[in-house]
Amino acid sequence: MSIPKGHLPCLPEQPDRPDCSECLDRPDRPEEACGVFGVYAPDEDVARLTYFGLHALQHRGQESAGIAVGDGETVTVTKNLGLVSRVFTESDLDSLTGDIALGHTRYSTTGTSTSWENAQPHLSAIGDQVIALAHNGNLVNTSELRDSLRGNGVRLRSTTDSEVIATLIGHFTQRHNHIREGIRDTMKLIRGAYSVALITEEALYAFRDPYGVRPLVLGELPLGGWVVSSETCGLDIVGARFLRDLSPGEMVKISADGLEAEQSVPAEKPSLCIFEFIYFARPDSVLHDCTLYEARRRMGAALAEDAPVEADLVIGVPDSGVPAAAGFAQASGIPFGEGLVKNRYIGRTFISPTQYIRQQGIRLKLNPLRHVIAGKRLVVVDDSIVRGNTSRKLVELLRDAGAAEVHMRITSPPVRWPCFFGIDTDSQEQLIASAMSVEEIREHIGADSLAFLRLEDVVAATGSSVSDFCMACFDGEYPVEIPESVRRGKLSLESCG
Ligand code: SF4
Structure with a gap:
């Protein structure tokens, strides 16, 4: 043709x-x-x-x-x-x-x-x-x-x-x-x-x-x-x-x-990607009659109930962590603040950075507000941890900015399975939660405490039911059969079974 x-x-x-x-x-x-x-x-x-x-x-x-x-x-x-x-x-x-x-x-x-x-x-x-x-x-x-x-x-x-x-x-x-x-x-x-x-x-x-x-x-x-x-x-x-x-x-x-x-x-079987609610879709979009902003607020509030902590300030990792942080703050009574500013337009630049710029890592995307953070015990709300590298750098960044304690709260369960439906997660062996317990992840990222939201709480926050979603990156239940040749590239050998 x-x-x-x-x-x-x-x-x-x-x-x-x-x-x-x-x-x-x-x-x-x-x-x-x-x-x-x-x-x-x-x-x-x-x-x-x-x-x-x-x-x-x-x-x-x-x-x-x-x-x-x-x-x-x-x-x-x-x-x-x-x-x-x-x-x-x-x-x-x-x-x-x-x-x-x-x-x-x-x-x-x-x-x-x-x-x-x-x-x-x-x-x-x-x-x-x-x-x-x-x-x-x-x-x-x-x-x-x-x-x-x-x-x-x-x-x-x-x-x-x-x-x-x-x-x-x-x-x-x-x-x-x-x-x-x-x-x-x-x-x-x-x-x-x-x-x-x-x-x-x-x-x-x-x-x-x-x-x-x-x-x-x-x-x-x-x-x-x-x-x-x-x-x-x-x-x-x-x-x-x-x-x-x-x-x-x-x-x-x-x-x-x-x-x-x-x-x-x-x-x-309806299988809308639940990550659309957690992270992908914009907070002002509506899915299943639910505004994403509200769903994320509810996820933050549920985290505050499930995994409370004594702290001085709740901050969100922009963008999806911010409404969830507001929900956490409201439910816990801990003040909410803006502690991280996103460098919004870095995107996927096609200009190669110098070695020095590359070493700045997370600083290319997020800049801490030192006067807000210094001396505070922080609750930091983020949407997911995939490989753990960025979370570790984030904790380090906040400590360098003077945070007294960093308590990570994540509005999704641990990601243990790769996606085959258009989302670029890594192969299973690169997913930190496929090999480490929550405590081991906490230690790896250097946080004072770490908690993930339970899957049932994520679903409850959407206002829909469990049967409406693909949740395979958390439970490994793929709605479509994945051919062996495709599975082999991303799943570890015992999972390929
Ligand atoms: S595997 Fe995960 S990211 Fe992929 S469609 Fe299902 S829920 Fe979404």
Whole structure:
């Protein structure tokens, strides 16, 4: 398959650069894996609506960003490595005219993070028709599908599972002569987590895996038009009204004929990623009718009940730890304070730091307020401990700033299992809680005390029930069967069993 001339993406391929994740101490927490935003709004500036939608979803991926537009005749895309504010210029947005747009912010969990080809939306052709696709999630049967496509003589251009999805949709669409059936057949074959939006020159499609692992919501613009977004904060920024979540296994098509919805594959056990509540989603987003800010406050309050401690001040590790710290403070009666300031725009810079800057580690991201911290017995509320490195550096940073005691309180249980559904946790042997007890972790990070929130308290804070979630990184119960070859890469040998 080749993309027709004239439809090639409009920015030059970037040379590979050093992966800054190796340069800038990888964050010691699971990392998000992409934000998706789509809009159908004839007569509106859809590229700018998408640009602002992507700003709201920037926290879900900071490696690359892209916007594709359908203008009734074709689809064009602008995408590049870097933050949304860096990728698009006024003139880029001026040139992206049309009725439909699709945007994506990417954090890679498959494929090379620094390759332009792997940035999304992914552009491909079905015969003469160009489509753009944006994906949040991760398939677990990608290798199998890639092998089978290659066996059929299909050449793949990138290393992402998103390209596999687009290629399958193309294949089945050509067979049925209808893209909706192409998507339906593809959904029957792909396994894992996927919240996908796709545009043609005249329609916006969105579909979600049968487990509903990653969120995807639908909204309506007041002047007419529809929006799909990974989170409700993407609707809010463009003034769209939240209508509903896309259901697990559902596909919607939005075009001049309006909104058409169908249950394309049967829904399985609901398995929304519980880490969306703990850390990934923005505090002003709403999931399962619950504002993330409130859920995190309740998690902090539950920690105060479960693991009280005598202290002078409660601080949160920005951003997700802050509402939880406020909840802890309220429930415990210990004053709440701002003790850490986040260097918000460091993101995933593609500028290589010097050796000296690299050695500053956590200081690149967090700066302590010494006059607030000095001499205080601190409760420090954070969302998770994955490898333990950053927590250790954080405790050291706070002690250097004069903290008398540091009591770590974590709003999730210990992470013992890796994620296969689009979140970049390490292999099991790198997860500190898979090998150490809570007391050993406390000693490793150098805290005066350490407590994790119980899983039942996390669930209670969401207002939903245990049966609504994927909680596999805490309990090892994966909602989708993980092929042996995929398990082997991330699980320790005895777990592979
Ligand atoms: S394994 Fe963990 S991070 Fe991955 S989807 Fe399940 S709960 Fe979320």
